[in-house]
Amino acid sequence: MEFPSRCGALAGLGLFWLQLAAPLGAALAPRSVDAGGVEVVPAAPVAWRAALPTPAAADHPPDGVHLALRSSSPAKDAVVDGWPDVLSLEFTEDVDPALSRVVLVVAGTEYGLASRAERPGAEVLVYEIPEGLPAGSVEVRWSTTGDDGHPVSGSFAFTVRAVQAAGAPAETAAPVGPPAGVGGRLEVGGRAEADGRTDAAGPQEERDPLQSPSQVALRAVFYASLIGLLGGALFFTRVVPSAGWRDGEEQLRNESAARTWRALRIAALLAVLATGLRLLAQQAVLRELLGEITLADVLDTTWGRGWLWQTAGITAAGVVVWLVRASASSARAVALITFLGVALVVPLTGHAAGEGSVVGVLNDAVHVAAAAAWIGGLAFLLAFARPVAGAPDDDPRRALRRLLPSFSRVALVVAPLTVLTGVVNYLLHGAGLAALLVDPYGRVVTGKTALVAVVLALGAWHNRRIEPGVAGGEDPARLVPSGSLELGVALVVVIVTSVLVATPPME
Numbered sequence: 001m002e003f004p005s006r007c008g009a010l011a012g013l014g015l016f017w018l019q020l021a022a023p024l025g026a027a028l029a030p031r032s033v034d035a036g037g038v039e040v041v042p043a044a045p046v047a048w049r050a051a052l053p054t055p056a057a058a059d060h061p062p063d064g065v066h067l068a069l070r071s072s073s074p075a076k077d078a079v080v081d082g083w084p085d086v087l088s089l090e091f092t093e094d095v096d097p098a099l100s101r102v103v104l105v106v107a108g109t110e111y112g113l114a115s116r117a118e119r120p121g122a123e124v125l126v127y128e129i130p131e132g133l134p135a136g137s138v139e140v141r142w143s144t145t146g147d148d149g150h151p152v153s154g155s156f157a158f159t160v161r162a163v164q165a166a167g168a169p170a171e172t173a174a175p176v177g178p179p180a181g182v183g184g185r186l187e188v189g190g191r192a193e194a195d196g197r198t199d200a201a202g203p204q205e206e207r208d209p210l211q212s213p214s215q216v217a218l219r220a221v222f223y224a225s226l227i228g229l230l231g232g233a234l235f236f237t238r239v240v241p242s243a244g245w246r247d248g249e250e251q252l253r254n255e256s257a258a259r260t261w262r263a264l265r266i267a268a269l270l271a272v273l274a275t276g277l278r279l280l281a282q283q284a285v286l287r288e289l290l291g292e293i294t295l296a297d298v299l300d301t302t303w304g305r306g307w308l309w310q311t312a313g314i315t316a317a318g319v320v321v322w323l324v325r326a327s328a329s330s331a332r333a334v335a336l337i338t339f340l341g342v343a344l345v346v347p348l349t350g351h352a353a354g355e356g357s358v359v360g361v362l363n364d365a366v367h368v369a370a371a372a373a374w375i376g377g378l379a380f381l382l383a384f385a386r387p388v389a390g391a392p393d394d395d396p397r398r399a400l401r402r403l404l405p406s407f408s409r410v411a412l413v414v415a416p417l418t419v420l421t422g423v424v425n426y427l428l429h430g431a432g433l434a435a436l437l438v439d440p441y442g443r444v445v446t447g448k449t450a451l452v453a454v455v456l457a458l459g460a461w462h463n464r465r466i467e468p469g470v471a472g473g474e475d476p477a478r479l480v481p482s483g484s485l486e487l488g489v490a491l492v493v494v495i496v497t498s499v500l501v502a503t504p505p506m507e
């Protein structure tokens with residue numbers, strides 16, 4: 001590609017990131033928790049710990065190893081005499097108060113609570129309850145974020161019975177209006193909502209917005225683009241150079257390399273765009289649940305740092321691939337570094353990173369690299385079956401004839417490696433073989449494995465039937481129908497994977 005068009009592409013990339021940086025920049029603004037009248041209670045002295053009610057055991061049974069509310073005080077559905085001083089929530093894993101929000105809905109009015117800095121454990125959040133709230137039915141709406149960046153929210157209800165102080169007239173459970181200093185408005189991180197929302201009536205189920213169809217689709221696009229980037233990088237480094245070109249085919253080899261590099265650039269651009277879109281979507285989910293959050297709060301978490309590395313790694317790879325020419329002596333090294341580097345940053349936001357398992361992260365990196373070399377490589381191979389404008393009719397077919405056995409040799413290594421590391425992934429995150437048909441995570445893995453079996457069967461058909469035929473002089477375009485089917489089923493595997501990574505594995 002000529003210099004001016006490369007500059008244009010890079011300028012477009014720069015504009016895209018500026019666009020992305022704007023909301024992140026806004027997120028850097030300090031969080032205001034007291035605007036609009038929400039009382040900010042200073043951290044209580046250590047002495048309050050003794051007075052802190054212990055959360056009741058397992059009144060909110062967790063359904064997996066993903067973050068869930070384990071218990072609360074007051075407990076779910078409890079009836080308490082008078083308002084307690086604090087509300088405490090115990091989760092199944094450590095939680096960060098800066099990335100958690102709790103709102104009480106009392107008599108149709110929402111009150112955003114301020115958390116106490118001191119808490120009995122890293123998995124417990126403690127919130128001051130303002131004075132003067134009316135008795136009656138209370139809905140607690142909570143949102144927080146797990147170690148793997150998974151935002152989770154839910155709600156539960158309890159009832160406060162009016163207590164009658166000695167000599168005082170009986171307090172009624174009727175709404176008494178917003179307490180002094182609270183103002184009856186919800187302010188979470190500066191975002192105000194109107195009083196008395198009417199949807200506050202019934203308790204909701206815990207929900208995980210990352211499992212919504214749009215989030216699943218976005219993750220699938222993200223994975224597909226990464227598979228293209230990694231697959232193309234390995235195709236350029238390994239498959240094209242060792243394709244057994246004959247004497248006199250130097251030009252065809254160079255053209256094949258240039259063609260692969262052009263497609264690699266498009267894959268790199270798509271991967272950078274998909275990474276940015278995914279980041280924006282994640283940010284929207286976090287904002288919806290938590291209100292404004294600061295970048296510092298996010299970067300204080302394992303997943304926040306994972307996002308940073310992932311975004312930086314994929315963007316750097318995209319920029320370098322666009323800057324370097326296919327004919328440059330450094331092109332193969334760039335492609336190899338892209339392959340290894342991007343494979344290493346992908347698992348930094350997944351279950352393995354959330355669990356803090358180095359073995360899990362490395363195994364996942366090998367899994368992603370192997371799966372991408374296999375499926376992404378197949379996509380690049382099939383692209384050679386398309387006639388190229390201006391090229392003699394024979395050229396793409398001749399290239400395909402050379403590239404097919406070279407790709408096959410790579411696929412024979414990476415396909416079993418994908419299955420092996422996929423099984424290890426499941427053994428590390430899943431609940432064992434018995435859960436494969438029982439729990440939701442196991443069932444998704446079972447479905448994924450069944451689809452992968454179809455992809456493997458089609459691959460074996462190509463290896464045993466098509467490849468020997470092509471070596472014997474048959475038209476290599478015979479690969480296209482069943483190769484496209486193999487690629488199509490593999491794309492369904494990618495969609496299933498994007499459901500899998502948002503499904504809580506059982507303990």
Ligand code: HEM
Nearest residue numbers: 223346347350351364371419422423425426452493497501
């Ligand atoms: C065509 C074949 C396959 C492709 C394209 C593929 C792709 C992927 C991708 C992109 C990830 C996400 C990695 C991340 O975000 O960290 C993943 C994770 C995973 N894969 Fe595969 N995979 C394939 C085959 C398999 C097989 C055969 C198994 C099981 C036997 C498997 C089990 C898993 C598991 C358990 C995870 C971890 C999900 C989590 O974080 O909870 N995969 N795979």
